[in-house]
Amino acid sequence: MSAKHETAAFNVADSMEASSSASNAVSTTIPEGDTVVVKRASHFKPSPAPPMCEFSDLCLDPWLISALHAMAIRQPTEIQRACIRPILEAEQFNVLGKAINLKVSVVVGGLALELAKRPHVIIATPGRLADHILSSSNAIHFQRIKYLVLDEADRLLSPTFASDLSVIMEKIPRKRQTLLFTATMTDSILALKDKKPDPSRGQNALPPLVHICDTSGGVITVSTLTQNYIFVPSHVKEAYLVNLIRSDEHNDKSMIIFVGTCKAAESLRVLLREMGFRVTALHSKMSQQERLNSLGKFRAEAVKTLIATDVASRGLDIPTVGLVINLHVPRDPDDYIHRVGRTARAGRGGRAVTIMSEADIKLIHNVEAKVGKQLEEYPVNEKEVLEILSKVVAAKRVAAMHLLETNFGEKDRIREMKRKNDPAMDDKARRPGKRQRANKRKA
Numbered sequence: 001m002s003a004k005h006e007t008a009a010f011n012v013a014d015s016m017e018a019s020s021s022a023s024n025a026v027s028t029t030i031p032e033g034d035t036v037v038v039k040r041a042s043h044f045k046p047s048p049a050p051p052m053c054e055f056s057d058l059c060l061d062p063w064l065i066s067a068l069h070a071m072a073i074r075q076p077t078e079i080q081r082a083c084i085r086p087i088l089e090a091e092q093f094n095v096l097g098k099a100i101n102l103k104v105s106v107v108v109g110g111l112a113l114e115l116a117k118r119p120h121v122i123i124a125t126p127g128r129l130a131d132h133i134l135s136s137s138n139a140i141h142f143q144r145i146k147y148l149v150l151d152e153a154d155r156l157l158s159p160t161f162a163s164d165l166s167v168i169m170e171k172i173p174r175k176r177q178t179l180l181f182t183a184t185m186t187d188s189i190l191a192l193k194d195k196k197p198d199p200s201r202g203q204n205a206l207p208p209l210v211h212i213c214d215t216s217g218g219v220i221t222v223s224t225l226t227q228n229y230i231f232v233p234s235h236v237k238e239a240y241l242v243n244l245i246r247s248d249e250h251n252d253k254s255m256i257i258f259v260g261t262c263k264a265a266e267s268l269r270v271l272l273r274e275m276g277f278r279v280t281a282l283h284s285k286m287s288q289q290e291r292l293n294s295l296g297k298f299r300a301e302a303v304k305t306l307i308a309t310d311v312a313s314r315g316l317d318i319p320t321v322g323l324v325i326n327l328h329v330p331r332d333p334d335d336y337i338h339r340v341g342r343t344a345r346a347g348r349g350g351r352a353v354t355i356m357s358e359a360d361i362k363l364i365h366n367v368e369a370k371v372g373k374q375l376e377e378y379p380v381n382e383k384e385v386l387e388i389l390s391k392v393v394a395a396k397r398v399a400a401m402h403l404l405e406t407n408f409g410e411k412d413r414i415r416e417m418k419r420k421n422d423p424a425m426d427d428k429a430r431r432p433g434k435r436q437r438a439n440k441r442k443a
Contacts, residue, residue, distance in 0.1 A: 047212045050081040058084045072346055082211035087179065107132060108288055126156060126164035133167055142172045147179065152314050154184035184334050221337060221371050225344035226351045228378035229364060234357035236385075238268070239392040241327055241355060242275055243385045244378075245305065253322035254304045256312060258339050260328035263409050265307050267399040268327070272305065274395035282308040285409070313338040319345055326354040329363045333370035353378050 055065045055076055068074070076084065105115050107124035115122065115132065122129070150156045156165065157180075190212075197205040221227065232240050241257070244250060259265050262283040269281045280294040280303045297303040299318055306312065313335060321343045330336050336354075343350030354375065356364055368374050403409075 045212070047082070047210070049078050049213070053081060059088055060084070078213045079211065082213075083179075083209075086209050087177070126161045126168060130164035130167040133171055145172045145176060147177050148172060149179045149181070151181045153180040153182040155182075155314075221340060221373075222344050224347065224349045225340060226349075227340065227371070227373070227375045228351065228353045229375040230353060230355045230378050230380055232355060232357060234359065236389065237327060237355050237357065238271060238396060239385050239389045240380060241325065242272070242388055242392055243380065244325065244353060244355075245277070245323075250323055252304070254298070254301060254306075254318070254320045255323035255325060256306045256308055256316075256321055256339075256342050257325045257327055258308055258310070258313065258330075260309070260330075262309055263403065264328065265309055266408055267396075267403055268307050270399040270402045271392070271395045272307070274398050275391065277305060278303050279305040279307055282306060282312045284309065284311055310335055310339070313342065316342055317345065318342070319348060321345075322350055324350070324352040326352070329354055329356055329360040329367070331363060333367045336367045337371065 053076065055068060055074075056062075058076060058081070102121060103117060103119040104121045104123060105117065105119035107115065107122060107129050155161070190210075193208070193210040195208050197207045199205070230240055230244070245255065245257075257268065259268060262285040265281050265283045266285070269279055272279045280297050282291055282294050286294070294306070295316075298306045301320065310330070324340050324343045326336070326339060330339065340350075340352035343352065354360075354364065354367075364375065
């Protein structure tokens with residue numbers, strides 16, 4: 001793509017969400033072959049905001065504008081105004097305008113692959129796609145790929161995904177447009193603002209396009225979100241949680257309860273069921289089909305309470321969620337922002353309640369500094385909590401017994417012991433599977 005920008009966007013708000021909230025965003029290009037080391041930026045200077053406009057002013061096709069209007073998305077956000085036009089100038093999405101019947105293949109763990117059907121769009125987790133490339137290298141070819149999009153790029157560009165992305169990058173064309181979206185500013189990303197044009201692209205090559213939305217004006221969570229805290233001793237958090245979700249204000253709302261670990265999610269799931277609540281869970285120890293089933297029940301409101309780890313804090317768009325509860329305070333304020341962003345979406349109202357203890361005071365102060373406002377104390381009827389305390393303690397014991405009887409997390413414990421006994425044993429040696437079988441075939 002000579003004389004064209006390759007574009008990527010770094011955005012704190014959901015890129016296609018109509019929201020009045022301020023959004024932190026960077027839009028930039030990462031030329032192929034570059035290595036990006038993610039390090040959170042301590043400060044950055046926002047870009048000038050593009051003028052207000054309509055989606056039609058951005059040269060989008062009428063069918064796409066109609067689809068956006070059907071989702072109550074009527075005006076482009078700042079990051080959309082900054083990015084859409086350069087993206088389309090780089091390469092028009094003619095295929096989207098001519099045929100709405102796009103073929104999409106979802107490539108995630110545990111689901112059957114449909115790559116052989118030659119889809120227009122592949123939506124994938126890096127690990128699953130890399131496994132498929134290594135184990136079925138001739139099943140599909142990526143030579144015609146024109147666009148690479150990395151959503152939540154701050155996570156995908158971390159060392160965790162480095163090896164998987166290397167496998168993918170080797171198979172896709174160097175001549176492509178790259179778009180990156182993230183909610184977290186990094187020093188490496190900001191350095192791209194000063195990056196010179198890639199000389200290998202010829203005399204007409206352009207430097208990376210970078211756009212940063214201004215959030216210096218204050219709050220970076222939406223104005224329709226009410227943020228509260230409940231300050232309690234750590235050993236009675238669950239009793240206050242039960243009292244909160246059974247209250248008249250919340251007992252009929254769809255809600256997500258965030259916890260810090262998979263084990264905590266499973267324990268709380270059993271505890272709340274013992275207390276008579278219909279709940280489901282979402283965490284990384286569940287199979288992909290179990291996760292889909294759980295989400296399906298929650299979306300359909302067959303179950304109105306979802307217990308989740310941070311695996312549900314990004315990308316989950318369920319407009320009916322009216323309440324987010326943090327049973328465990330996240331150590332990173334950015335994770336807090338992602339969690340509470342699951343409610344009060346697209347102009348709707350919502351509430352986020354964080355149940356904190358004495359050990360969480362500093363974390364809450366960090367959150368307040370990040371969001372630009374103080375959390376307000378949520379009123380609690382202490383007498384009601386005392387009335388249910390003994391029942392909650394009994395349910396907590398049942399949950400602890402369940403974890404013991406099912407050996408929950410035992411595989412991880414054994415794996416960790418092996419790693420400590422043999423520090424040289426890397427991740428591939430501990431995870432036999434498709435990738436290793438592919439390597440053996442190559443040998």
